[in-house]
Amino acid sequence: GDSVTQMEGPVTLSEEAFLTINCTYTATGYPSLFWYVQYPGEGLQLLLKATKADDKGSNKGFEATYRKETTSFHLEKGSVQVSDSAVYFCALRDDKIIFGKGTRLHILP
């Protein structure tokens, strides 16, 4: 069946560092891919998405490219801020909706 695997956390970085959170997927169809972010005490909210191969989603300085050849959707940001501290979830949606286990990100000032 479909699945999503993302790097385990926590990930701790200093402010202004470069961020990569890896996400790979397996799917039998042609899913859309999503990154959601969960700030402390809140529900998940959409960060970015891509609906077909080679699409790039971007928002708030974050980017991710839908790579069908490597079945990946890695999240990147060039310069993180303390306010980016949160839990990040990679997800796919096809016939089903599948979430990764989440990656907790800590940014130190």
Next chain:
Amino acid sequence: EAQVTQNPRYLITVTGKKLTVTCSQNMNHEYMSWYRQDPGLGLRQIYYSMNVEVTDKGDVPEGYKVSRKEKRNFPLILESPSPNQTSLYFCASSPGQASSYEQYFGPGTRLTVT
């Protein structure tokens, strides 16, 4: 404001005492679902509904019931809660079931069953 609301936000109860967590959305969305979030396990889907009177099991439906009598509401019912249902619960909605639609999440309900 477009939103998904859940009530209560926090609930402590005892084993076996029936409870209902309400979920409502004001976006006229067709698709709604319930998830539980547990440490190390991420989000797991409990039940989903593609439209009024249409519900189906997700990955972890045991011990839960749902109903969808109106488009905006999708309550989660625990007929006889047990301690292993202690978790953080999220309701979510999306315009439809197409894969391109993102989900809109409620703020969560933290349930403790003693």
